[in-house]
Amino acid sequence: MQTDLSPVYANDSDGLEAQKLLSNCVHCGFCTATCPTYQLLGDELDGPRGRIYLIKQMAEGAVATEKTRTHLDRCLTCRNCESTCPSGVQYGHLLDIGRKWAEEQTPKRPAKERITRWLLKETLTRPALFEPAISLGRAIKPLLPSSLQKKIPSPYFSASTNSQAKVVYQENMLLLEGCVQPGMLPNINQATRRVFEFLKIQLIAPSSAGCCGALRHHLNDHDGGLSDARRNIDAWWPIIEAQNITAIVMNASGCGVMVKDYGYLLRNDSEYAEKAQQMSVLTKDVSEIIPSYIQQLIAQVGAEVKPGITYHPPCTLSHGQKIQGKVEDILSQLGVRINLCENSHLCCGSAGTYSILQESLSNQLREQKLNHLLQACESNQSQYIASGNVGCITQLQNEEIPVVHWIEIIDQLIMKKLNP
Numbered sequence: 001m002q003t004d005l006s007p008v009y010a011n012d013s014d015g016l017e018a019q020k021l022l023s024n025c026v027h028c029g030f031c032t033a034t035c036p037t038y039q040l041l042g043d044e045l046d047g048p049r050g051r052i053y054l055i056k057q058m059a060e061g062a063v064a065t066e067k068t069r070t071h072l073d074r075c076l077t078c079r080n081c082e083s084t085c086p087s088g089v090q091y092g093h094l095l096d097i098g099r100k101w102a103e104e105q106t107p108k109r110p111a112k113e114r115i116t117r118w119l120l121k122e123t124l125t126r127p128a129l130f131e132p133a134i135s136l137g138r139a140i141k142p143l144l145p146s147s148l149q150k151k152i153p154s155p156y157f158s159a160s161t162n163s164q165a166k167v168v169y170q171e172n173m174l175l176l177e178g179c180v181q182p183g184m185l186p187n188i189n190q191a192t193r194r195v196f197e198f199l200k201i202q203l204i205a206p207s208s209a210g211c212c213g214a215l216r217h218h219l220n221d222h223d224g225g226l227s228d229a230r231r232n233i234d235a236w237w238p239i240i241e242a243q244n245i246t247a248i249v250m251n252a253s254g255c256g257v258m259v260k261d262y263g264y265l266l267r268n269d270s271e272y273a274e275k276a277q278q279m280s281v282l283t284k285d286v287s288e289i290i291p292s293y294i295q296q297l298i299a300q301v302g303a304e305v306k307p308g309i310t311y312h313p314p315c316t317l318s319h320g321q322k323i324q325g326k327v328e329d330i331l332s333q334l335g336v337r338i339n340l341c342e343n344s345h346l347c348c349g350s351a352g353t354y355s356i357l358q359e360s361l362s363n364q365l366r367e368q369k370l371n372h373l374l375q376a377c378e379s380n381q382s383q384y385i386a387s388g389n390v391g392c393i394t395q396l397q398n399e400e401i402p403v404v405h406w407i408e409i410i411d412q413l414i415m416k417k418l419n420p
Contacts, residue, residue: 006061055098257320308337
């Protein structure tokens with residue numbers, strides 16, 4: 001796709017990047033077949049190809065309207081289209097530029113919307129504010145409107161810091177604990193620590209590290225997102241230099257896809273570019289690390305057949321990080337019967353703050369996904385629904401079957417063997 005840049009963007013880094021990204025698109029439309037919002041709304045402008053045309057028009061000098069902004073807002077950034085695209089269009093990066101331009105060119109959002117977006121990025125990213133808020137929400141949950149009750153999951157497994165008496169660690173890795181996850185579903189981090197401790201891997205989480213930056217970045221606060229990234233790099237770099245750190249562990253795939261993007265996002269920052277690139281290389285989802293230690297886990301928990309689960313692959317893992325099949329393979333080797341539901345590749349509608357800012361579309365996608373998951377659970381007699389991202393796990397909470405992180409399944413298998 002040829003793009004004749006407007007003089008405004010001819011010497012602008014975003015403009016030149018957009019031109020490069022647009023050049024790969026052959027407007028074939030394959031992406032529309034796997035776009036959740038296009039499937040729901042049937043509007044070309046609510047699919048990747050239509051949104052790409054809108055961004056191209058802005059790049060060539062057309063002024064964005066509020067309608068333009070609305071169509072870009074409706075995108076989940078699930079990046080399913082990237083998995084489908086035969087030309088390798090990096091749609092997620094292009095969308096970031098398009099949203100930035102649309103925000104700059106359109107009138108200010110209504111006051112209520114501006115306040116909501118500000119509260120989301122200033123509250124969710126700060127555990128000191130979010131954790132007391134979620135604790136209060138749990139205490140008064142029966143009194144809250146049903147829409148809010150759905151946002152407050154009840155952890156199925158209790159968080160515990162109990163560990164083996166003494167461990168001689170053989171390896172050191174960093175862990176990003178996240179901003180929402182410790183308050184929302186604390187056992188995910190604790191289960192991750194226990195599993196890695198069993199594997200004699202020490203997970204180090206410096207208190208100065210915080211939000212990965214994804215939340216601000218996707219709310220069009222690009223400067224704030226990059227500040228979060230730089231803060232994390234500053235927190236991790238001295239530890240990486242002082243110790244033999246072999247990986248930065250991510251147990252929330254939404255954070256993982258952002259941190260793996262640090263190298264790209266900070267490529268023009270002379271002070272941070274090289275460090276950011278090293279962070280991207282070091283960053284691994286849990287599912288990329290566990291296979292190297294699978295024999296130790298099999299020796300502990302056995303490979304005999306165990307109760308089954310139905311697995312929901314997070315978009316940020318399968319499409320954002322292009323990691324497919326690893327979780328299924330890990331659990332299968334441990335004897336866990338694992339199943340996928342119909343249209344397992346489609347988004348559940350969580351998508352960070354999307355479930356709040358685009359509640360109607362998010363709810364439709366949730367119901368669609370949950371129906372498929374529950375049908376699969378019934379057909380396969382699954383004990384749990386499992387996923388690998390806190391947003392998906394929260395979105396899919398229901399009254400029929402527990403929704404957990406898959407690392408919690410492995411943790412439970414180990415704990416039962418250690419404490420029969």
